[in-house]
Amino acid sequence: DDGYRLWLKYDPLTDRAIVKHYQSSITSILVDGNSETIDVIKRELAMATSGLLQSKIPFINRIEKNGTLVIGNINASSIASLQFDRSLLQKSEEAYLIKNMIVKGKRCIVITSRSDRGVLYGVFYFIRLLQTQQRIDGRDVVNSPAIANRILNHWDNLDRTVERGYAGFSLWDWHRLPAYVDQRYHDYARANSSIGINGTVLTNVNANAQVLTPFYLEKVKALADVFRPYGIKVYLTARFSAPMEIGGLSTADPSEKNVQQWWNDKVKEIYRHVPDFGGFLVKANSEGQPGPQNYKRTHADGANMLADALAPFGGIVMWRAFVYDNEVPVDRTKQAYNEFKPLDGLFRKNVIVQVKNGPLDFQPREPFHPLFGAMEKTPLMMEFQLTQEYLGFATHLAFLSPMWEECLKSKTFAHDKPSTVAEIISDESRQYQSTAIAGVANIGNDRNWCGHPFAQSNWYAFGRLAWDPFSNSSQIADEWARMTFSNDQNTIQNIKSMMLPSRELVVSYMTPLGLHHLMGWNHHYGPAPWIKDKPRVDWTSVYYHRADSMGIGFNRTSTGSNALEQYQQPVRDLYESLDKCPDELLLWFHHVSWNHKMTSGRTLWEEMCYKYQAGVIGVNNMKTLWDKTRAQVDEERYNAVKQLLEIQYQEAVWWRDACLLYFQTFSKKPMYGDFKPAHTLEYYQQLEFPFAPGIKPKW
Template identity: 50%
Template sequence: MLKSVLLALLICGAAVTSRAEDGSRLWLRYDTVSSSAKIETRIDSPTVRLAVGELSSFWKGGKVELQLMADSRHYSLGNEGYTISTRNGVTTLSSVSEKGLLYATYHLLRLQSCGADCSNLDISEKPAFDIRVLNHWDNPDGTIERGYAGQSLWKWEELPAVVSPRYAEYARANASIGINGTVLNNVNASPDVLSSDNLIKVKALADVFRPYGIKVYLSVNFASPIKLGGLATADPLDGKVAEWWKVKADEIYTLIPDFGGFLVKANSEGQPGPCDYHRTHAEGANMLAAALKPHGGIVMWRAFVYSPSDDDRAKQAYLEFRPLDGQFMDNVIVQVKNGPIDFQPREPYSPLFGAMPHTQLMVEFQVTQEYLGHSNHLAYLAPMWKEFYSYIAPADLKAVAGVANIGDNINWCGHDLAQSNWYAFGRLAWNPELASRDIAEEWLEQTFTADKEFVSPMTEVMMESREAVVDYMMPLGLHHIFAWGHHYGPEPWCEIDGARPDWLPKYYHQADADGLGFDRTENGSDAVSQYPDSIVAVFNSLEKCPEEFILWFHHVPWKHKMASGRTLWDELCFRYQRGVDSAKHFAEVWEEMSPYVDSERYSAVSHRFDIQASDAVWWKDACLEYFRTFSRMKYPSGVDKPVFSLKQLKKVKLPIDNYTCPSADMLPSAND
C-alpha cells in the first residue's frame, strides 16, 4: 500500500533523536549521570537506600539531603507526605517516613526529566487518599481476565525459588507515581490462593514490594472455608467459619506482617457470598474484617452486584447496598465502580456515591480498556476520571482502585501509549486536582521526548482520544452494545439463546420505530430518583439533561431537536462520523512524529493507530446501519456512506480470547 511505503521512507529517512527502545522503561527513562551526585543522609533502611540509589544514578542538580522530620508541618502531611526545598544550592527532601522520602525522590527526578527549573524549589505534597491500589485480575494459570498485554506478570510456578527482576521494576514504576498497594489476583478468586504453599509465594512478592512502600492484598473466595478448609458451610455467622478466617489471617500476617487485607467479590456473577446463607453483605464483610482487624488489615468489599430482576440493572447496586449504610465495621471499605453499569466508555457516576454517608467508600476505575478498544485503541482516560471527580469530591472517598492494564509484554501494556493510563491513574490517585493535560504532557516528556514539536500535537491527540472513542462507539449516552463475550466490536443486534436480557445490547439501547435510548426517568425505570434532587432535576428533564447522557436517561424520538439544531438521528450520525474522522486524524498526526520517536515504538504505535481508524469505521457502519432499520431516515450530508452492509457485518464473529486482542483485519472485505 502507498501509505505503508511512505511510512517506511519516513522511518528510514528520519533523524531519530532517541535510541531504539522496546517500551520496557516506561516513563522512567532517566539518563545516568556521568559523575555521582552528592547525596547525604543519616538514615539507613531498604527504602532510603532505594532513594539514595535513584538520586546517585540520575540526579544532575548538585547536593541533596534526605532527612526525617518530626515537626508539626511534616506531621500535617501524614505518613507519606513530604517537602522539597532548595536553599543555597542544596536540595532537601524531608518527610516523617522513609516512604515519603522515596516519593519525594521520584517527584524531584520527574521535575528534572520534564525540564523544570529545580534551582529554587519549595514544594509540599501529601496524597489525597491513604489507599491507592491496583487490582490485578490475574488467574493462577497465568491468564488475565480483561488482560490485553500478554500473560500474568506473576510466575506462580516459579515462585518463591525464582524472583523475576520485573517484580522490582513493577514496584519501582508504581512507587514513582505514588501507588502503594497491589491486589495480586482476580476478583473471581480461586480459594487456592490462600493455601499455605501459595502464601509463601505471595510472601516472596511482598518482600520485593515492601521497600517501595507497596502493600500486598489478595482477592479471596468467600467459600474458601468449604473448598480449602473442609467445612460444611461458609455462613458468616457460623462460629467455625469465623474461626477459620481468624486462623488464616494469623497465618498470613505471620508470613507478611504488613499484609494489606482482602478484596472480595461476593454474590455477583456466580461468585459465592453471604447472601447464599440469607445474610447481608455487611454481615459477610464484617466477619472477614474481624479476622483482619487485630493485624491492621482491611476488607475492600465490591458493590458490583446485580441479579436477574425486573429492576433496571443500573439501579441494583444502590438497592442492595444503600439500606446497609452504617452497618459495616470501620476497617471495611465498600468498593464501587465509577458508574452504575460496568466501565462503559461514558457513564454517569454511580448513585451509591453520596448515598452512604456512614460507610467508607472507594472508587474502582478500569485502567485496562475492556470497553475501549482493548490495547488496540488509544483512549487516554484521565479526562474520564476527571469527569467522575467533577461530580464526586475526593474528600468523600476513603481510597481509590484501578483495574490494571499490565501484563508480561515487554512494554507492559500492549500498546505503548496505553502506559499513559497506568501513569495517569497513579498521578490522579495521589492528587485528583491535577489537570489531565498536565499529566499527558509530563508523561509524553518522560516517555518519549520533551521536544515541543512532539509534545504539543501528541498532547492534543491524547486529550481528544477518549471522546473520539465515545463518538465512534456509543455517543450520546448509548451503552453496552458490544459483541458478546469479548466486548471489542459492535453488535447492537446481538441475540443469544437463553441469555439474560441485561446481558444483551437491546436491553440497553431500546431502539424502536419511535426512538432510541433507555427511559430511566420518573416515568420509566426511575433510576434517576437514586440521585440527589439537584441532579434529578437535570437528568430527569429531556430539555436539561446533558446530551452526553441523554440516551442513558431518556428514550428520545428520532426527530427530537438537539442543541445543534439537528434531529437525534442526524446528531447520532454526526457523532459517529466525528469519531471516525478523529481516529483517522490521530494516525495522520502520528505519521508526522517519526523524527522524534525511535523506529521500533514508532512502527508499533503506527500499526495500532491504523487498527483504530479501521475499527472506527466498523463501529460507525455497524451501529448506524442497524439503527437506521428503526429510524428509516437517510444519512445527512457530510456522513460517509457505509463501507460494509449490515448483512456483512452481522457475519463477523471474532474469537473470544482474554489475552490476545482480536484484530480488525478479520472484518469482511467489501466483496464478501
C-alpha cells in the same frame, strides 16, 4: 526503544542550559538512613543523575559544598536539627517536603518526610522535575496524598491468564515463585512507587481459594518481600466459599462460629507470612461468585466477618458494590444502590465499599455512580478500570484520565453541598486511613507492560490521580509525554493533541450520546448492538439501547425505571428534563424520538450519524498528528503506534457502519454525512471472533 523503561527512562537531557543549571544545583548527594527503602533511593538517584545529566554526582557523608541534596526522614541525624515547619508533614506518613535551605553554611536542597517511604516519593518527584526540565531552585514543595490507599487490582488468575487483560499473561510467575524472583517484580514495584501507588491486589476478583493455601502463601510472601522497600503492600482476593473449598467445612455462613474461626486462623497465617499484609478485596454475590446472601445474610454480615479477622493486624476489607443477583432486573444500574443503601452504617470501621465509577460497568461514558452521593456513614472507595475492556482493548489509543477526571469532578450534592466525587472519596472529615482508590490494572508480561505504548499513560495517570484526585489531565499528559517520548515542544503538543480528546473519540465512534453496552457478546470486542436472547436480558445490547420505530434510549426518568431517584437533587432534576439533560448522557436517561431536535439543530438521528462520523474523523486526525512526531520518536515505538492507529481507524469505521446500519433498521432514515458503509448489516452481524483476547472463561 521497546517501551520497557516506561516513564523512567533517564536518557540524557538535551537542553544545555537546563543541564548546566542542574549541574550547579546538584554537586553532591547525602542520603541519610539505613533501610531497604533508603537503598532504593540511592540506586534511583544514581541511575537518574548519571543518565539524565551524564555526570557522576558523588554520594557523600558530610556537607561540604553548595548544591548538596540532603535526603532522609525527619529523624535522620542530618535532618533532625534543621529548622522547618514539621506540621506540614502532619497529614500522612507519606507526605514529603522539598526545601531549598542553608545547611552548615551551604546551599542545599532537602528532601524529607516522616517515613522513608515518603522520602522515596519526594525523590521521585524531584527526579520528575529533572526529567521534565523544570528549574529546581527557589521551589519549595509540600505534597501529601489525598487518599491513603492507592491500589492496583490485578484480575490475574493462578494459571497466569488475565481476565480482560490485553497485554500478555500475568506478571506473577506462580509456578517458579518463591524460589525464582523475577527482576520484573522489582521494576514493577519501582514504576508504581514512582507514581505513588502503595498497594496491589495480586489476584482476580473472580477468586480462586487456592491462593490462600500455604503453598501459595509462600509465593505471596516472596512478592511482598520484593514490594515492601518500595512502599507497596500486598492484598489478596478472598473467595467467600474458601472455608469449604480449602478448609473442609460444610458451610461458609458468616454467622457460624467455625467459619469465623477458620477466617481468623487463616488471617493469622497470612500475617505470619506477610506482616504488613493489606487485607482482602471481595466480589460476593455477583456474576455467580459466592457470598453471604447464599446463607440469607447481608453484604455487611459477610464483610464484617472478614473485617473482624483482619482488625487486630490493621488490615482492611474492600467489599465491592458491583453486584447483581439472579433476578432479571428492571434496571441493572439500580442494583448496587438497592442492596447497599439499606446497609449504610452497618459496616465495621475497617470495611470500605469499593464502587465502580459508574452504575453499569466501565462503559466509555457513564454518569457517576449514585452511591457516591448516597452513603453517609460508610467509607466508599473508587474503582476505575485501566484495562480497556470497553474502550478498544490494547489496540485503541484512549487516554482515560479525562474520563476519570470527569467522574471525580462530578457533583453529587451529598450532605447538602456540591460535594464532588473526589471530595467524597478523599473526605478529610473521615478517618484518613479509610480512604482508598483502586484501578483495574492494564499490565501483563508484554515487553512494554501494557500492550499499546500509549496505554502506559493510563497506568501513570491512575497513580497521579490517586495521589491527587483534584489534578488535571492536561498536566498529567504533559508530564507523561515528556518522560516517555521527548521534551521537544512541538512533539509534546502533537502528542497531547492526540491524547486529550482520545477518550471522547472512542465514545463518539462506539457509544455516542449516552448509548452503552453495544459491544460483542462475552469477549466485548467490536460492535454488536443486535445482541439479544442471552441467558440474562442485562447481558444483551437491545436491553440497553431499546431502539424501536419511535426512537432510542433507556428511560431512567420517573416515567421509566426511575434510576434517577437514586441521585440527590439537583442532579435528579437536571437529568430528568429532556431539555436540560446534557447531550452526552441523553440516551442513558431518556428514550428519545428519532426526530427530536438537538441543540446543534440536527435531529437525533442526524446527530447520531454526525457523532459516529466525528469519531472516525478524529482518529484520522490522530494519525496525522502522529506522523508529525516521526523525527522525535524512536523507530520501534513510532512504527508500533502507527500500525495501531491504522487498526483503530479501521475499527472506528467498523463501529460506525455496523451501529448505524443496525439503528437505521429502526429509524428508517437515510445516512446523514459524507460516508458510505462498505458492507451490509448482515455482513457485520455474521462476523465471529472466538479467540478474541481477555475473554471471561466461564461465560
